[in-house]
Amino acid sequence: MKFAILAFPGSNCEMDLYYAIQDIMNEEVELVSYKKNSLEGFDAVLIPGGFSYGDYLRSGAIARFSPIIPALQEFAKSGRPVLGICNGFQILTEAGLLPGSLQKNVSAKFICQTEPLVVNNAGSLFSSAFKLAQIINLPIAHGDGNYYCDQETLKRLIANDQIIFKYRNNPNGSVANIAGITNKAGNVLGMMPHPERAVEDILGSSDGIGIFQSIINYVKSREVVAHG
Amino acid sequence: MALVKVYVNYKKSILNPEAQAIQKALGRLGYDNVNDLKLGKYFEITVADGISRDDLNKEINDICDKMLANYNMENYHYDITETEAAQ
Amino acid sequence: MALVKVYVNYKKSILNPEAQAIQKALGRLGYDNVNDLKLGKYFEITVADGISRDDLNKEINDICDKMLANYNMENYHYDITETEAAQ
Amino acid sequence: MDKVMNQPVEATPEQIRDQKLYQSMGLSDHEYQLIKDDVLHRLPNYTEVGLFSGMWSEHCSYKNSKPVLKKFYTKGEHVVKGPGEGAGIIDIGDNQGVVFKAESHNHPSAVEPFQGATTGVGGILRDIFSMGARPIACLDSLRFSTPKTDEDRYFISQIVAGISSYGNCIGVPTVGGDTTFDDAYEHNPLVNVMCVGLMDLDKIEVGAAAGAGNSIVYVGAKTGRDGINGASFASFQFDSEHESQRSAVQVGDPFTEKLVMEACLDVINNHSDSLVGIQDMGAAGLVSSSAEMGSKAGGNGMVLDLDLVPQREADMTPFELMLSESQERMLLCVKAGHEDEVLTVFDDHGVDAVVIGHVTEGDHYQLLQHGNVVADVPVDSLASQAPVYHRESEVPAHLKDSDTKQFVPEIKNPTATLKQMLTQLTIASKESIYQTYDTQVQTNTVVAPGSDAAVVRVRHYDKALAMTTDVNGRYLYLNPRIGGQMAVAEAARNIVASGAVPLGITDCLNFGNPEKPDQFYELDQAVMGMSDACEKFNAPVISGNVSLNNEYDNVPIYPTPMVGMVGLIKGLKHVTTQDFKQAGDLVYVVGRTGNGFNGSQIQKMQTGKISGKLFDFDLDYEAQMQQLVIDAIQNDLVHSAHDISEGGLITAVAESTFGNQLGVDLTSDLPVDRFFSESQSRFIVSIASENQDAFEKLMGENADCLGKVTDDNHLFVSAADGYFDMDVDDAFHLWKGALPCSLK
Numbered sequence A: 001m002k003f004a005i006l007a008f009p010g011s012n013c014e015m016d017l018y019y020a021i022q023d024i025m026n027e028e029v030e031l032v033s034y035k036k037n038s039l040e041g042f043d044a045v046l047i048p049g050g051f052s053y054g055d056y057l058r059s060g061a062i063a064r065f066s067p068i069i070p071a072l073q074e075f076a077k078s079g080r081p082v083l084g085i086c087n088g089f090q091i092l093t094e095a096g097l098l099p100g101s102l103q104k105n106v107s108a109k110f111i112c113q114t115e116p117l118v119v120n121n122a123g124s125l126f127s128s129a130f131k132l133a134q135i136i137n138l139p140i141a142h143g144d145g146n147y148y149c150d151q152e153t154l155k156r157l158i159a160n161d162q163i164i165f166k167y168r169n170n171p172n173g174s175v176a177n178i179a180g181i182t183n184k185a186g187n188v189l190g191m192m193p194h195p196e197r198a199v200e201d202i203l204g205s206s207d208g209i210g211i212f213q214s215i216i217n218y219v220k221s222r223e224v225v226a227h228g
Numbered sequence B, C: 001m002a003l004v005k006v007y008v009n010y011k012k013s014i015l016n017p018e019a020q021a022i023q024k025a026l027g028r029l030g031y032d033n034v035n036d037l038k039l040g041k042y043f044e045i046t047v048a049d050g051i052s053r054d055d056l057n058k059e060i061n062d063i064c065d066k067m068l069a070n071y072n073m074e075n076y077h078y079d080i081t082e083t084e085a086a087q
Numbered sequence D: 001m002d003k004v005m006n007q008p009v010e011a012t013p014e015q016i017r018d019q020k021l022y023q024s025m026g027l028s029d030h031e032y033q034l035i036k037d038d039v040l041h042r043l044p045n046y047t048e049v050g051l052f053s054g055m056w057s058e059h060c061s062y063k064n065s066k067p068v069l070k071k072f073y074t075k076g077e078h079v080v081k082g083p084g085e086g087a088g089i090i091d092i093g094d095n096q097g098v099v100f101k102a103e104s105h106n107h108p109s110a111v112e113p114f115q116g117a118t119t120g121v122g123g124i125l126r127d128i129f130s131m132g133a134r135p136i137a138c139l140d141s142l143r144f145s146t147p148k149t150d151e152d153r154y155f156i157s158q159i160v161a162g163i164s165s166y167g168n169c170i171g172v173p174t175v176g177g178d179t180t181f182d183d184a185y186e187h188n189p190l191v192n193v194m195c196v197g198l199m200d201l202d203k204i205e206v207g208a209a210a211g212a213g214n215s216i217v218y219v220g221a222k223t224g225r226d227g228i229n230g231a232s233f234a235s236f237q238f239d240s241e242h243e244s245q246r247s248a249v250q251v252g253d254p255f256t257e258k259l260v261m262e263a264c265l266d267v268i269n270n271h272s273d274s275l276v277g278i279q280d281m282g283a284a285g286l287v288s289s290s291a292e293m294g295s296k297a298g299g300n301g302m303v304l305d306l307d308l309v310p311q312r313e314a315d316m317t318p319f320e321l322m323l324s325e326s327q328e329r330m331l332l333c334v335k336a337g338h339e340d341e342v343l344t345v346f347d348d349h350g351v352d353a354v355v356i357g358h359v360t361e362g363d364h365y366q367l368l369q370h371g372n373v374v375a376d377v378p379v380d381s382l383a384s385q386a387p388v389y390h391r392e393s394e395v396p397a398h399l400k401d402s403d404t405k406q407f408v409p410e411i412k413n414p415t416a417t418l419k420q421m422l423t424q425l426t427i428a429s430k431e432s433i434y435q436t437y438d439t440q441v442q443t444n445t446v447v448a449p450g451s452d453a454a455v456v457r458v459r460h461y462d463k464a465l466a467m468t469t470d471v472n473g474r475y476l477y478l479n480p481r482i483g484g485q486m487a488v489a490e491a492a493r494n495i496v497a498s499g500a501v502p503l504g505i506t507d508c509l510n511f512g513n514p515e516k517p518d519q520f521y522e523l524d525q526a527v528m529g530m531s532d533a534c535e536k537f538n539a540p541v542i543s544g545n546v547s548l549n550n551e552y553d554n555v556p557i558y559p560t561p562m563v564g565m566v567g568l569i570k571g572l573k574h575v576t577t578q579d580f581k582q583a584g585d586l587v588y589v590v591g592r593t594g595n596g597f598n599g600s601q602i603q604k605m606q607t608g609k610i611s612g613k614l615f616d617f618d619l620d621y622e623a624q625m626q627q628l629v630i631d632a633i634q635n636d637l638v639h640s641a642h643d644i645s646e647g648g649l650i651t652a653v654a655e656s657t658f659g660n661q662l663g664v665d666l667t668s669d670l671p672v673d674r675f676f677s678e679s680q681s682r683f684i685v686s687i688a689s690e691n692q693d694a695f696e697k698l699m700g701e702n703a704d705c706l707g708k709v710t711d712d713n714h715l716f717v718s719a720a721d722g723y724f725d726m727d728v729d730d731a732f733h734l735w736k737g738a739l740p741c742s743l744k
Ligand SMILES: Nc1ncnc2c1ncn2[C@@H]1O[C@H](COP(=O)(O)OP(=O)(O)O)[C@@H](O)[C@H]1O
Pocket: D139, D140, D141, D142, D174, D175, D176, D177, D178, D179, D426, D427, D430, D433, D434, D448, D449, D450, D451, D452, D453, D454, D469, D470, D494, D643, D645, D646
């Protein structure tokens, strides 16, 4: 299968994702510039962390006007997997692909540390490698990771089982301890923690592999169905 | 030329940690008659001539909806002043 | 009650990278009649009664100098409106 | 608009001479005369005086420190480039070079903490990528006074926020640093940043502009009126009267820098045939980058058309354009005919780049504006022919009759003293600072802040780089030469404790006013001391930075030569941290514990000051202890290693228990007070019990077994005349909470 990693001006985790997919997951992967307007030939799209356009105005606010975004919207609509990590999550909310928004952390400070997460839905295409309620450790590194949505939206997220990961010790003030949510269809995941930073024990954790593995399993199982 | 002043503020229900921190600090410094403090963004946009007021209103609303404010958490309002030249 | 609206802007010679990036993005989106865009901070401060206008002016200047604006790089101005109750 | 209003009126050459206006730009009478009589043989105009004031400032010319810097040990078989370029380079095998340099941003940060810190980070990053290296890590070395007021707390938080905002945004992990608090830095906080980069050795770039006809290309942000005269300003001392010198500050734009960095690395890596040279625009902006590039190439001149320089503001004068310190700008020399190729690369990256001039025959450095020649000086006169001063040196008064007796700590309750020690801000955990830094981006950080040195692996190779910043100004205050040795020794100890062998150092020489003989003495002696140690550890100085005039109302800071050291770990399995790993492991102290109290944290804690003659130090012994520890690590005998520094042995033991929340049960025949001694050359090492024989055989008499790691989360240490006894969890919270609490 083949992953696309979108790179915006100011993205800074695209290579980390690249190495995670290429060296650890051993899958095909290609960087796709924000200037392109097609995502043809890819099975899954990853939107990396970083500071697209310096996070000026609001994180993700400017990136979402990039030429690649219509193609991304199209890709998402087709039901194929899209994973936005950190700034990628922020871009997805700004682009309207995920509900809610990400505000400044309650501490008003950037926080970089490893956080325990609770797997709140192990049935999604992004979390099938985990067990429900499993605790996984993933690093966070963000200043604007405080997830906000109104009560209605939260009810819908819960009712549809769209909350995939929750913080055990809510480091940033997110509504309902939310660390990662999907869209209603379940094929677009936005999460603040960085799975690509947790793919080797020497870096402190390899729990992030489960997320990439889930995506790969999903895509490959569909290939089998399609070809079988 | 028109000068458009746009004010973007957080919606009431949204907690703004920065504003909170400033208000707390003011309290510590003894400014205890400050009952409330809100912090928002303030844009001054200079727009070239040759556009009707209606179109300008449409354009500014557009810019704000699309980019300057996030409807999930922010409100905006603006005023337009005609000016002779860029300020 | 008094509602004080404080506007804080960068001084002229100071680069505002954020405003620059926003203006460029607007240009890319085709809003090419936006000649200039400045971005500053906008505070709404509600102050309790029982303070003379002179004292209020003094206090607001004080707060701005000390905390809301950075005199190295920013200017501020403000207006005061009397209100019935907190907005 | 009223145009005339904006047109600044410049003084005439005669007015500059008669009213000595050059003085306000930082040039002395002697220097002005030199320019007039020996260099130009005519009166310099306003712009020219400006060029010289920038280029002949300490910051650009090193005029006061050059003779001192010559004393540094800079040799070494692996040095590819030593001091002189933007940054130094050391060969680490596999056609790879590690590039590093440090920079001080003390004065800009004192004026405007957030922006001062951000632009410091931005500047040091440009130094690294202009060599053709990708920045892989930053470190920050901070010196503050103990926070007392809200302003102090705000100041510190703004410095930290500035460093975090820039590094995080650009995507370079900030993996280490050091932070200490002492009122000697009350009006002169120190903000030093270091950057480490990695490059392929066949891609080295130099900051030179050679070959008549080749183009000078300006890259990056537009030039504005920010930070004008900053270079000469950075070399001024502050006092209450000079407050008005605090002029325009620069704003950092990490987003633009990220684009500039990627574009420059693209040009260097993929279009090197078109590139003659590249340099960042740092202090004294356009003049310094262009004149240095011109002078370095040798044998050519340069002409720049200022009308072509991208400008953020209207009606800028040549003086302003040349001296502006607007950030995120680079200068390139591009081969004639290859301009379009290079400009296209920048365009692809969304970075502005324009040709603003070219290299000429002859040796004129000429500036044109509106068709007029506005400055015309010999190229070398600005850069390589700046005056050099050999300053006088005299032993400072406080060193003349210092008491040779060592301070004797008074310890009634050892546990209470230890707990008090752990909450001293210099000792306390710096987690609340480094937690706001992205320490992991680039996914190579193997040891993040919190251990001795940070460790960053080299991807796709079985090797890693260890890095640290260190210096204890108190030791230098009591003895600049020995203190200078100790600064390098401590850095090396941290490197060794992490499993690495020292490669080399960079430095920031933060000192007082070199025109005062007693302050010059400190600089001179410190450099000699550092150099002694560099030679001993085979860790040459490959780059550095000088920040003088750190003096307020005639009181200088402690002499504080920040040492940034990088080491190499061959084999990732040798990466070692300070945390005890498992119950049952044996705990050793390596190295002799002597009477090291003058200048120590316990002296400061108990008397409020430091005084007396610095305790003894033996560089040979230090090197020997370090070699033993590195041998033990390379023989796979070591589970944890921690250097003993401020706060002494007991503090190091306590710190080693915190990471994995283990305990210890130790016994020693040292008296309690010695547990706080800061004798150098020591480590706390833990090993698996089955390695006892091998380890003791290797160490001989140099390691004492103190006892065992336990899993009961309790620290118990029995001394000759008392004992330490505390709950590790309690102590951990005291240690961790002290800094955030004092900054609240
Ligand atoms: N300003 C800082 N930025 C990043 N890391 C820091 C900073 N200050 C201290 N640290 C980290 O905290 C740990 C302890 O620092 P320090 O007490 O200076 O150690 P040592 O005494 O061993 O040199 C180190 O890992 C160091 O890198």
